[in-house]
Amino acid sequence: xxxxxxxxxxxxxxxxxxxxxxxxxxxxxxxxxxxxxxxxxxxxxxxxxxxxxxxxxxxxxxxxxxxxxxxxxxxxxxxxxxxxxxxxxxxxxxxxxxxxxxxxxxxxxxxxxxxxxxxxxxxxxxxxxxxxxxxxxxxxxxxxxxxxxxxxxxxxxxxxxxxxxxxxxxxxxxxxxxxxxxxxxxxxxxxxxxxxxxxxxxxxxxxxxxxxxxxxxxxxxxxxxxxxxxxxxxxxxxxxxxxxxxxxxxxxxxxxxxxxxxxxxxxxxxxxxxxxxxxxxxxxxxxxxxxxxxxxxxxxxxxxxxxxxxxxxxxxxxxxxxxxxxxxxxxxxxxxxxxxxxxxxxxxxxxxxxxxxxxxxxxxxxxxxxxxxxxxxxxxxxxxxxxxxxxxxxxxxxxxxxxxxxxxxxxxxxxxxxxxxxxxxxxxxxxxxx
Amino acid sequence: xxxxxxxxxxxxxxxxxxxxxxxxxxxxxxxxxxxxxxxxxxxxxxxxxxxxxxxxxxxxxxxxxxxxxxxxxxxxxxxxxxxxxxxxxxxxxxxxxxxxxxxxxxxxxxxxxxxxxxxxxxxxxxxxxxxxxxxxxxxxxxxxxxxxxxxxxxxxxxxxxxxxxxxxxxxxxxxxxxxxxxxxxxxxxxxxxxxxxxxxxxxxxxxxxxxxxxxxxxxxxxxxxxxxxxxxxxxxxxxxxxxxxxxxxxxxxxxxxxxxxxxxxxxxxxxxxxxxxxxxxxxxxxxxxxxxxxxxxxxxxxxxxxxxxxxxxxxxxxxxxxxxxxxxxxxxxxxxxxxxxxxxxxxxxxxxxxxxxxxxxxxxxxxxxxxxxxxxxxxxxxxxxxxxxxxxxxxxxxxxxxxxxxxxxxxxxxxxxxxxxxxxxxxxxxxxxxxxxxxxxxxxx
Ligand SMILES: Cc1cc2nc3c(=O)[nH]c(=O)nc-3n(C[C@H](O)[C@H](O)[C@H](O)COP(=O)(O)OP(=O)(O)OC[C@H]3O[C@@H](n4cnc5c(N)ncnc54)[C@H](O)[C@@H]3O)c2cc1C
Ligand SMILES: Cc1cc2nc3c(=O)[nH]c(=O)nc-3n(C[C@H](O)[C@H](O)[C@H](O)COP(=O)(O)O)c2cc1C
Ligand code: SF4
Ligand code: SF4
Ligand code: SF4
Numbered sequence: 001x002x003x004x005x006x007x008x009x010x011x012x013x014x015x016x017x018x019x020x021x022x023x024x025x026x027x028x029x030x031x032x033x034x035x036x037x038x039x040x041x042x043x044x045x046x047x048x049x050x051x052x053x054x055x056x057x058x059x060x061x062x063x064x065x066x067x068x069x070x071x072x073x074x075x076x077x078x079x080x081x082x083x084x085x086x087x088x089x090x091x092x093x094x095x096x097x098x099x100x101x102x103x104x105x106x107x108x109x110x111x112x113x114x115x116x117x118x119x120x121x122x123x124x125x126x127x128x129x130x131x132x133x134x135x136x137x138x139x140x141x142x143x144x145x146x147x148x149x150x151x152x153x154x155x156x157x158x159x160x161x162x163x164x165x166x167x168x169x170x171x172x173x174x175x176x177x178x179x180x181x182x183x184x185x186x187x188x189x190x191x192x193x194x195x196x197x198x199x200x201x202x203x204x205x206x207x208x209x210x211x212x213x214x215x216x217x218x219x220x221x222x223x224x225x226x227x228x229x230x231x232x233x234x235x236x237x238x239x240x241x242x243x244x245x246x247x248x249x250x251x252x253x254x255x256x257x258x259x260x261x262x263x264x265x266x267x268x269x270x271x272x273x274x275x276x277x278x279x280x281x282x283x284x285x286x287x288x289x290x291x292x293x294x295x296x297x298x299x300x301x302x303x304x305x306x307x308x309x310x311x312x313x314x315x316x317x318x319x320x321x322x323x324x325x326x327x328x329x330x331x332x333x334x335x336x337x338x339x340x341x342x343x344x345x346x347x348x349x350x351x352x353x354x355x356x357x358x359x360x361x362x363x364x365x366x367x368x369x370x371x372x373x374x375x376x377x378x379x380x381x382x383x384x385x386x387x388x389x390x391x392x393x394x395x396x397x398x399x400x401x402x403x404x405x406x407x408x409x410x411x412x413x414x415x416x417x418x419x420x421x422x423x424x425x426x427x428x429x430x431x432x433x434x
Numbered sequence: 435x436x437x438x439x440x441x442x443x444x445x446x447x448x449x450x451x452x453x454x455x456x457x458x459x460x461x462x463x464x465x466x467x468x469x470x471x472x473x474x475x476x477x478x479x480x481x482x483x484x485x486x487x488x489x490x491x492x493x494x495x496x497x498x499x500x501x502x503x504x505x506x507x508x509x510x511x512x513x514x515x516x517x518x519x520x521x522x523x524x525x526x527x528x529x530x531x532x533x534x535x536x537x538x539x540x541x542x543x544x545x546x547x548x549x550x551x552x553x554x555x556x557x558x559x560x561x562x563x564x565x566x567x568x569x570x571x572x573x574x575x576x577x578x579x580x581x582x583x584x585x586x587x588x589x590x591x592x593x594x595x596x597x598x599x600x601x602x603x604x605x606x607x608x609x610x611x612x613x614x615x616x617x618x619x620x621x622x623x624x625x626x627x628x629x630x631x632x633x634x635x636x637x638x639x640x641x642x643x644x645x646x647x648x649x650x651x652x653x654x655x656x657x658x659x660x661x662x663x664x665x666x667x668x669x670x671x672x673x674x675x676x677x678x679x680x681x682x683x684x685x686x687x688x689x690x691x692x693x694x695x696x697x698x699x700x701x702x703x704x705x706x707x708x709x710x711x712x713x714x715x716x717x718x719x720x721x722x723x724x725x726x727x728x729x730x731x732x733x734x735x736x737x738x739x740x741x742x743x744x745x746x747x748x749x750x751x752x753x754x755x756x757x758x759x760x761x762x763x764x765x766x767x768x769x770x771x772x773x774x775x776x777x778x779x780x781x782x783x784x785x786x787x788x789x790x791x792x793x794x795x796x797x798x799x800x801x802x803x804x805x806x807x808x809x810x811x812x813x814x815x816x817x818x819x820x821x822x823x824x825x826x827x828x829x830x831x832x833x834x835x836x837x838x839x840x841x842x843x844x845x846x847x848x849x850x851x852x853x854x855x856x857x858x859x860x861x862x863x864x865x866x867x868x869x870x871x872x873x874x875x876x877x878x879x
Contacts, residue, residue, distance in 0.1 A: 068475035070468075348543035351481030371484065391478050392543070 002307035004300060006040065006315050008280045009173040009198045009258055011131040013040035013104040015300050016271065016315050020262050020283035021046050021108035021134060021177075024293070026082055028092035032099075037293035038300060041104025043201075043283060046081035046136045047089055049111040049121060054080045060221035063210035063230060074236035075286050076210045078221065078228055081110050081136070086124075094128040105129075106175065110136040110148050113158055115165050122170040132173035135162060137188070138180075138204020153179035153204070156191035163195025175260060178202040178244075180237075185244040186251045193257050200248065201260035201283060203241040205231025234286035238264030242277055246326045249278030266295075268302025275315060276322035330421040337407050337414050338382040338398040340364070340375045346395040347373060353386035353396060361385050378408045439712065439736040443780075444688060444809050446709040448734025454705050457732035461622045461758075462526070462552055470556040474502040476540060477548045485534040485550060490855070490864040491518035495534060495550055502557055511561035512568045514554055519593045519867070520586050522562055522632050523615050524860045525555035526623045529721075531754040533860070562631070567638035572599035574641075577877050580605065580664040582650045585613020586859045587849025588670035589636055590866030591873075596641035598874045603664070604642060607649035613672055613849075615859065617697040620725045622732070650820060657822035661844055666873045669832065669840070669847040670866060673857070675819030679717060679812050683775030688782075692716060692726035692813035699729050711809025714738045715784050717772050718813030720750035726811045727764045738764045739805060743771040743789050743796060772810075773802055781810055818851055828853035838869035846873055 004015035018041035019025050019034055026045035034042060048054060056079055065074040082089055097105045107130040111117040125133060137153030152158045159176060166174045176192035178185060180203040189200050207229050211220045219227025241263025248254045261279030265271050266287040274282050287295055303315075312318050342353070342365075349371040357365040364379035365386060375386075387396045401407060403416035421427055437445045449457070465473060477499040485495045493514050501510035514521035530536070530551040541547035561568070577600045581588045584606035592602040610616050615629040637644070648654060650671065660667045676691045678684070688711070702708045710733040716723050719742035731738045740759065742749060745768050749756060756766060770786040777783065784807040787798040818830055826833040826841035831853040838846040848865030855861040 069472050348539040349480075349484070350478045350539045351483075352478060355481035367482070371482075 002304045002313055004040075004304055004307075004315060006281050008104070008260065009132060009175070011041070011104045011106075011173060012102070013281070014038075014102060015040035015296075016275065016281035016303075017296050017299050018042060018104060018106075018260070018281060018283045019288060020285040021106075021136065022285040022289070023079070024285065024288045027084070027089075028096055031092075031096050031105075034288075034293050035096075035100045035103050038296045039103070039293065040281075041106065041131075043106040043108050043134050044089065044093055044130075046108040046110045047086055047121070047125070048081050049117055050086050053083045053085055056080055056083050057223050059223040061230075063220045064234075065210050065236065072286070072290050073234060074208075074210065074232055075234040075289070076208045076221075076230040076232045077205070078230040086121075090124055090128050093130055097129040097131075104131050106132045106134050108134045108136050108177070112148060113152055113162060118162065118165045119169050122166065126170060126172070130172070132175060132198070133166065133170060134175040134177050134201060135166060136177050136204070137162075138177045138202075153177075153188055154182050156187045159188050160191040160195035163192050163197045167196035173198040175199045175201050177204055177262075179204045180206050180240060180244055180263075185247050186254065189248040189251070189257065190253045193254050197257075199258035199260060199280070200254075201262055202244055202248075203237065203263045205233045206237055206240065208232035233263065234290075235264045235266055238266075238270060242274060245274060245279060246277045246323065249320060249323045250326055268299045268306065271299060272303060272306060272318070273322075275319055277326070278320040278323050280319055281315075332420060333418045334421065334424060335403075335415045335417060335419045337401040339377050339380045339401060340382060340384075340386050340396050341399045342373055342375055342386075342396050343394070344372070346392050348392055348395075349373065350391060352389045352391065356385050356389045380409065439734050442712050442808060444709045444711045446707045448710065449706075451706055453734070454732075458621050458625070458705060460625050461620070462555075464559055465552055465556045467556075470502055470507075470553060473549050473553055474499050477503075478539060480539055484537040484539065485548075488537045489518075489534045490858070490860045491521075491524070491867070492864075493517045493521065493534075493554070498557060499548065499550070499553055502553060507557045507560040508564070508566075508568075510553075510557035514558060515561070515568065517867075518860065518863050519590050519636060520615070520632065520859065520863050521554055522558040522635075523586070523619075523624065523629065524863065525551050525558055526628065527615075527619050528858070528860050529752050529754065532752050562635055565635075567635060569593075569597055569639055571597055571639060571641055574601075575599040575877070577601070577665045578603070578663075579666045579668065579873060580660045581668045581670060582606075582655070582660070583613060583670035583672055583849070583851070584608075584611035584633075584644060584646070585670055585672050585849060585862060586615060587672075587851075587862035587866035587869075588613065588668065589633065590863040591668045591670065591846075591848065591870045592642050592866075593636050593639055594867050594870035595873065596639045598870070600641070600665075600874070600877070602642045604644045605648040605650065605655060606644070606646050607654075607674075609646050611644050611646060613670075617700055618693065618722075618725075619700075619859070620696075620729065621700055622728075651822065652820070657824060657842070657845065661842075665844070665877055667845045668838070668866070668869055668873065669821075669825075669845065669851060670849040670862070671818075671820060672850045673816035673818055675817045676812070677815045677817055679772055679814060681772040681774055683777070683781070684812075686775050686777055687780045688777065688808055689775055689810040689812065692718065692722050692811040693816060695726055695811050696722070696729060699733070705733065708733055710735045711807070712736045713806040714809045714811065715805055715807040716740045716811045716813055718742065718815070719744065719748070720813060720815070721755060722816070723811075723813035724751040724755045724759050724764075726813055728759050728762050730809070730811070731762045731764050735809075737806070739767055740764060741767045741770045741772065741784075741786055741805075743769065744791075745769060770803070771796075771798060773798075775807070775810055776804070781807055783807055784810055816850075821851070837872035838865055839872065 006016040021043040025042045063076040067073045107125045176197040209219045259279045261274030262283040271282045354365045354367045364376045390396045401414045479496045483496045498510040498513040534550045535547035538547035581592045581604045584604045612629040714730040714735045716727040727740045769789045773787045774785045785804045788801045832847040834852045838848040846869040848869045849862035850857045
């Protein structure tokens with residue numbers, strides 16, 4: 001069994017699976033049970049400033065979208081930061097940390113964008129013995145209207161400024177949590193780095209409306225006939241999150257900045273993918289809210305087994321391994337030519353590949369009277385749509401054509417050399433053809 | 435429970451009322467909405483789906499399942515009923531394991547098909563419980579058509595004709611419409627008097643009048659009379675006769691036709707009062723034999739044996755039906771044929787002779803076995819009866835070409851009485867519907 005012990009910013013935890021700042025980490029009772037279940041660390045539910053806490057709605061706060069068999073694919077929420085008094089949270093954090101010294105405990109904080117507010121709260125957080133802080137610049141609803149959360153996260157100058165205050169008044173690691181509700185994620189990440197952040201974490205939730213009740217004409221979740229956009233999370237957001245993570249990881253300005261990956265992580269494989277794209281650890285919320293704390297057992301055993309198979313002895317060994325392979329479209333090898341291939345033994349003859357290719361793509365799959373489906377190499381552009389719609393995993397594969405053979409679609413020889421769009425004759429901006 | 439299962443003779447009250455109720459409850463209980471959603475999610479929405487090809491009525495199965503997935507069971511029901519107006523009954527009685535579900539790609543791939551029949555039932559139940567009838571009649575054509583036989587073929591034909599704007603009169607020899615849906619189909623497949631509810635719902639289209647206790651032949655209606663009075667005639671008289679056993683002692687009390695026994699059970703007001711033997715032996719190998727055997731067992735017979743003259747694979751009843759019977763405690767005996775029914779005044783034993791196939795012909799081997807039998811049910815096939823002489827036959831059924839055209843002009847036939855197609859409810863519906871389309875086209879030509 002590979003050792004999953006992870007060192008992130010000098011904070012060690014028995015595994016790279018932390019619970020993200022959210023309801024699962026809102027109180028001592030939850031966090032103790034999470035640690036007993038095996039979670040490596042928690043980012044405590046976001047703390048607000050001293051004084052009367054925020055109030056949440058008293059009606060439904062979540063909406064969802066589903067896949068087959070009501071499998072939850074996406075969750076949205078209109079919850080705010082913790083609605084419990086600061087003092088209570090701080091006391092609980094201190095107690096839990098002293099009882100679980102081997103686990104990571106991070107305080108998430110969101111206070112107004114004024115130096116005094118941060119100066120006041122940071123020493124109190126430090127007293128709890130928490131291992132670090134995470135700045136919540138991501139919450140897209142409720143708090144942003146008050147000039148906090150994503151309202152700050154969308155302005156790189158504010159991020160840099162607040163991060164700098166934190167580095168001034170707090171001496172343990174500072175993680176800046178980024179909102180995805182922005183066009184270019186590299187900007188806030190760079191701002192965080194410039195402000196002295198030790199790491200960024202992402203993504204927070206995405207502005208969303210999950211459904212509309214067609215009887216009442218109210219968005220869901222509906223509070224007395226009205227709804228508000230909420231923050232979207234769960235498996236559906238994983239691709240968006242991974243893209244953003246990779247952008248930060250490969251941007252020369254932020255390359256090497258530690259990242260805590262968040263967004264739709266549900267299984268060990270999701271976690272491994274985020275780590276391969278440059279994350280030093282991962283955070284989980286929706287999966288735990290959907291299935292309970294026990295899922296960490298699957299994550300830990302699955303990751304460990306895969307690491308054994310690959311010969312990795314530490315999570316560190318594969319952090320960022322996929323980053324060099326993330327490139328821009330224009331650098332993709334246009335001389336790489338593939339054709340779809342259907343394994344007739346696995347094919348169950350549903351005809352989905354045929355319908356998809358015939359109706360919406362390149363008419364490159366033939367169907368015989370007795371339902372044999374075959375790829376027509378003369379037409380196949382290797383778009384992968386058939387692979388994606390086939391219900392049998394591994395039934396259709398993409399086979400690379402060997403250099404020297406002739407692509408029956410174009411009649412051209414498959415070249416061995418790498419050639420991309422920047423060199424292509426059709427590109428008006430191509431470098432002078434050498 | 436006056437008698438219990440071991441009392442000899444043909445007696446009522448072998449089981450408690452609770453046992454009877456459980457035994458005759460739905461064979462495939464209806465889906466709850468959540469179960470339907472889960473089952474519907476398994477459908478792949480296949481292109482040119484094999485299940486559709488396998489359905490004799492060509493229901494657009496992927497479409498109706500998708501409509502269920504999308505929360506529109508009423509729309510799903512309309513998709514079903516527009517092809518098969520008895521989609522509710524078919525959902526209950528179709529041997530789906532040899533039709534749509536047999537070729538479902540998930541049956542082929544995993545041995546576990548999408549449960550098309552139960553999904554079909556879910557959708558049609560929703561619509562029928564709402565009591566709405568989604569079809570309306572076209573403008574009145576002034577044409578009048580006689581349909582003889584109110585079974586699935588006759589009803590499907592009548593409904594389609596009425597929808598197309600014609601006036602239809604259905605005649606049936608029985609006191610109630612429905613044909614074998616009412617008098618034949620196993621009780622545990624169509625509970626809660628579904629057959630009559632479905633007929634009532636079907637007739638809501640309007641333009642159809644039903645006259646029961648009126649027969650063609652035997653001094654009643656004549657084909658010539660009907661041809662004179664109506665613009666077209668559709669014959670859907672099923673198979674009203676039963677084959678003889680040709681075994682000694684066949685006339686002894688205690689020996690019955692399985693179809694009569696089944697009809698009596700279907701019509702019984704109180705199954706507790708319905709008599710059944712202690713030792714029941716059913717002769718035959720089709721769906722009727724299985725139904726009679728299972729019903730006997732469910733009524734409380736101690737031992738029920740189906741005696742079939744060939745091997746299991748030759749049996750008309752599907753593997754599913756055979757398994758159903760054995761799961762209820764029915765014993766299936768193969769390669770035996772009846773030789774003699776023994777007993778002083780009433781049947782008490784049956785003597786069966788083993789058979790073997792020699793040079794392609796089935797023969798008795800001479801070896802016999804005797805089983806206790808206070809009730810013997812003959813299920814060796816139904817046959818056509820009461821066909822007007824003018825009609826040509828093909829084998830022992832009415833000869834038809836195309837969509838049910840008989841040798842007599844203006845007369846169509848479909849369902850079990852017509853040659854071609856399997857003797858199934860769904861096939862009868864398809865043939866009735868297609869004949870209606872052909873009649874309509876002919877009358878408008
Ligand atoms: C016991 C049994 C169980 C079965 N189980 C199944 C099953 O589970 N699934 C399945 O798909 N199929 C089953 N079948 C077969 C199915 O019932 C028939 O294929 C189907 O009912 C044929 O429909 P039909 O309209 O042609 O004839 P029928 O349903 O037989 O209807 C014929 C109608 O014509 C009337 N009639 C007959 N003669 C005259 C006359 N001279 N004048 C006026 N009216 C007349 C009869 O009274 C009857 O109402 C079963 C059959 C039997 C006998
Ligand atoms: C393969 C593919 C290619 C697309 N190309 C374009 C495009 O060229 N221009 C565009 O405006 N949107 C494009 N889109 C986006 C779609 O128009 C649409 O906005 C998007 O798929 C979201 O809608 P949907 O998920 O409901 O299909 C493309 C989508 C797909 C899947
Ligand atoms: S989608 Fe896959 S399983 Fe279905 S026909 Fe195509 S190759 Fe076969
Ligand atoms: S009518 Fe019968 S065969 Fe056709 S889809 Fe329905 S259950 Fe299957
Ligand atoms: S074959 Fe099965 S999976 Fe395919 S459309 Fe029919 S029911 Fe659905």
